[in-house]
Amino acid sequence: MTSPARLLCASRLWLVALLAVLVSTWTPPALADETCNSPYMGNLIKAQEDYVYVWTLGVKGLGDGWDKLVTIDATPDSPRYGKVIHKVSVGGRGEAHHMGFTDDRRFLWAGGLDDSKIFVFDVGADPAKPKLVKRITDMPKKTGYVGPHTFYALPGRMLVQGLSNSKDKGGVTGMALYSNKGDLITTYAMPTTDGGDGYGYDIAINPQKNVLLTSSFTGRNNYMMELGKLVANPEAMKHFGNTMVVWDLKAMKPQKVLAVPGAPLEIRWSLKDGDNWAITASALTSKLWLVKPDASGQWQAKEVATIGDPAKIPLPVDISIRNDGTGLWVNTFMDGKTRYFDLTNPEQPRQTYEKVTGKQVNMISQSWDGSRVYISSSLLANWDKAGADNEQFVRAFKWDGKELTPVFEVDFTKEKLGRAHHMKFGSKAMKAAYRDAPLASAR
Amino acid sequence: MLRPLLGVGMLVAALLALAGPGWGHGDELRDQPPPAKADFEPPAPGTYTLHPIMRAPSGSVVDLKGRSRRLAEFTTGKITLLSFVYTRCSDAWGCPLAYRVFDAVGAAVERSSTLRSRVRLVTLSFDPRHDTPEVMRQYAGEQASRGVDWQFLTTRSERSLLPLLAGFGQDVRTGGNGRSDETSPLTHMLKVFLIDPRGVVREIYSTAYLYPEVVLADIETLRLASASRQDARSGRAAEARVRRPSP
Numbered sequence: 001m002t003s004p005a006r007l008l009c010a011s012r013l014w015l016v017a018l019l020a021v022l023v024s025t026w027t028p029p030a031l032a033d034e035t036c037n038s039p040y041m042g043n044l045i046k047a048q049e050d051y052v053y054v055w056t057l058g059v060k061g062l063g064d065g066w067d068k069l070v071t072i073d074a075t076p077d078s079p080r081y082g083k084v085i086h087k088v089s090v091g092g093r094g095e096a097h098h099m100g101f102t103d104d105r106r107f108l109w110a111g112g113l114d115d116s117k118i119f120v121f122d123v124g125a126d127p128a129k130p131k132l133v134k135r136i137t138d139m140p141k142k143t144g145y146v147g148p149h150t151f152y153a154l155p156g157r158m159l160v161q162g163l164s165n166s167k168d169k170g171g172v173t174g175m176a177l178y179s180n181k182g183d184l185i186t187t188y189a190m191p192t193t194d195g196g197d198g199y200g201y202d203i204a205i206n207p208q209k210n211v212l213l214t215s216s217f218t219g220r221n222n223y224m225m226e227l228g229k230l231v232a233n234p235e236a237m238k239h240f241g242n243t244m245v246v247w248d249l250k251a252m253k254p255q256k257v258l259a260v261p262g263a264p265l266e267i268r269w270s271l272k273d274g275d276n277w278a279i280t281a282s283a284l285t286s287k288l289w290l291v292k293p294d295a296s297g298q299w300q301a302k303e304v305a306t307i308g309d310p311a312k313i314p315l316p317v318d319i320s321i322r323n324d325g326t327g328l329w330v331n332t333f334m335d336g337k338t339r340y341f342d343l344t345n346p347e348q349p350r351q352t353y354e355k356v357t358g359k360q361v362n363m364i365s366q367s368w369d370g371s372r373v374y375i376s377s378s379l380l381a382n383w384d385k386a387g388a389d390n391e392q393f394v395r396a397f398k399w400d401g402k403e404l405t406p407v408f409e410v411d412f413t414k415e416k417l418g419r420a421h422h423m424k425f426g427s428k429a430m431k432a433a434y435r436d437a438p439l440a441s442a443r
Numbered sequence: 444m445l446r447p448l449l450g451v452g453m454l455v456a457a458l459l460a461l462a463g464p465g466w467g468h469g470d471e472l473r474d475q476p477p478p479a480k481a482d483f484e485p486p487a488p489g490t491y492t493l494h495p496i497m498r499a500p501s502g503s504v505v506d507l508k509g510r511s512r513r514l515a516e517f518t519t520g521k522i523t524l525l526s527f528v529y530t531r532c533s534d535a536w537g538c539p540l541a542y543r544v545f546d547a548v549g550a551a552v553e554r555s556s557t558l559r560s561r562v563r564l565v566t567l568s569f570d571p572r573h574d575t576p577e578v579m580r581q582y583a584g585e586q587a588s589r590g591v592d593w594q595f596l597t598t599r600s601e602r603s604l605l606p607l608l609a610g611f612g613q614d615v616r617t618g619g620n621g622r623s624d625e626t627s628p629l630t631h632m633l634k635v636f637l638i639d640p641r642g643v644v645r646e647i648y649s650t651a652y653l654y655p656e657v658v659l660a661d662i663e664t665l666r667l668a669s670a671s672r673q674d675a676r677s678g679r680a681a682e683a684r685v686r687r688p689s690p
Contacts, residue, residue, distance in 0.1 A: 039651045040649050040651055040652070042614075042632035042633075042649070043616075043630075043632070103632060103634075103649060104612075104614035104632045106614055124614070154647075155634055155647040155648055155649040155652065156496060156497075156612055156634060156636075156644075156647035157496065157647070177494070179496050179497050179612075180612045181497060181612065183497065185494050185495070185496055186494045207651040207652045208481075208482045208483075208651075209482060209483055210481070210483040210485070248486060250485060250486050250491060250657065251486045251490065251491035252491070253491070429616075430616070431616060
């Protein structure tokens with residue numbers, strides 16, 4: 001294994017050097033889209049999605065000011081196409097961030113990075129009108145972890161990656177495993193030995209190989225800090241993750257720590273039959289990394305491409321892989337660009353397209369067939385841009401392989417909704433057979 | 444410590460080797476190929492923990508003779524592998540896969556002197572309007588009378604079924620016509636539940652992770668944990684006897 005200690009040290013120096021450049025903003029990440037769902041999740045939407053669910057940060061003084069789940073009609077022949085058709089406020093503002101479906105896609109779990117609350121929405125009874133059915137408010141007390149970030153379905157369970165801990169609010173954290181009913185089953189600490197930095201961010205599983213991959217970001221002290229203060233604090237800037245971890249999924253034990261400097265964020269496995277690799281983007285270093293076994297079967301992480309000009313800090317914040325693993329969308333927050341990389345050879349990704357899609361862009365979600373692409377704007381309340389650059393939206397595009405063509409936009413400020421963050425798709429087909437059934441798995 | 448665990452792993456491998464497609468059952472599923480093997484070596488039984496997930500729900504079911512029974516009779520007392528199915532299911536990655544995996548696991552269990560009396564398989568229909576005891580008997584074929592304890596169950600009505608679906612967290616959806624009558628297709632996410640002898644669900648498998656060798660390793664892990672607890676209890680009892688003063 002490459003010496004993680006050496007790399008960590010080097011990356012810290014590198015981060016300090018970055019301070020001079022980081023005069024504006026840097027952003028945390030996001031994950032999204034139909035191809036990034038857990039392999040344990042049934043009912044992938046492979047045709048036209050009917051709804052786009054948007055987990056939205058509340059903004060004080062804008063509407064009710066609360067975090068909310070917003071539903072946008074995405075059916076092209078609907079009279080309300082591209083319009084907000086439903087919203088559910090959760091009665092508080094806790095830094096709404098990411099969400100994930102349960103394995104059966106009946107429920108959507110969503111988390112707040114500030115208040116560490118988890119909200120469970122029923123999207124199975126009436127997919128057009130999600131209903132808040134459960135709140136989990138004791139994650140810090142029961143697990144010691146805060147900042148529920150990634151929600152990744154296992155059969156009958158939800159694996160939740162924390163970003164931080166309740167003791168020192170730093171980056172050392174772990175995963176919490178819940179039953180679909182919302183009961184805590186157990187926790188798994190991120191490794192702090194054998195090169196592990198203990199940080200967490202994303203989760204991605206390849207069941208065929210019994211492998212779970214995790215990535216690493218930063219703790220609550222940093223992600224809740226005002227950005228200007230953060231970048232001016234050399235000590236704080238040292239506390240970003242520089243590792244990925246390969247886990248034995250069945251045993252839930254770390255097998256190997258991979259050195260991936262610069263906060264590796266979203267992880268995407270290629271879904272093509274026979275492929276055995278995953279890709280990630282490191283936010284601070286603006287690189288794509290390939291994770292795959294070497295000739296001897298040992299998992300390795302290798303830098304394979306550069307995203308934009310790292311010296312200009314484009315800040316890749318979300319990626320979205322095609323269902324056949326041949327292409328990758330990359331959103332970079334600072335320059336507001338959406339880039340497409342040809343992944344035909346994952347060892348040598350090649351950028352083939354780019355377009356400015358907003359003054360700030362964060363998440364990107366593509367339909368299963370890749371012909372529709374949705375982009376949202378917000379990262380974190382304290383890290384979004386200010387003034388006229390603080391656009392808040394969901395923008396939908398068509399993609400013909402050559403050009404992104406706008407098809408609709410929802411202005412989240414004009415609609416008094418808040419900051420548009422994570423997106424997931426819904427379908428009218430996701431209804432239970434037994435209508436009177438107590439859909440109690442999450443109540 | 445390592446040696447006995449390796450021995451158990453070899454036992455699981457040997458059991459699987461004995462479980463061939465020729466272990467017959469009485470319906471059209473007999474001729475289908477055996478389930479695929481995992482593309483990895485499962486961790487050795489006993490080297491990992493299967494955490495309690497939830498208690499299996501209680502409720503009323505109907506056996507092949509049409510008798511009402513408590514579900515708890517089939518989820519406690521033995522290590523139980525339970526799956527919801529509906530006999531009209533034609534999705535190769537759904538109910539037929541569950542049947543074939545149960546077939547392979549059952550064959551291995553039947554040939555194991557340590558597992559034969561400790562393991563039970565349960566196939567439970569979520570389509571009571573169609574899957575009567577007679578239909579379930581046909582679906583079971585020869586399995587209902589073989590050496591391994593494989594139970595085929597249904598329910599009297601949706602009213603009896605609903606608490607079981609909710610308790611296990613099993614989804615059922617209409618296939619597109621919006622109805623849920625006797626002829627409408629149903630879709631569901633295949634889930635197989637591994638339940639310990641106390642009636643607690645310890646593992647849940649869906650299609651992406653449903654391999655006979657993984658299931659058998661988990662069964663062996665539960666058996667080892669149970670044996671370990673019994674050894675501990677026996678040890679404490681023996682220690683108490685030793686310390687007890689002689690009359």
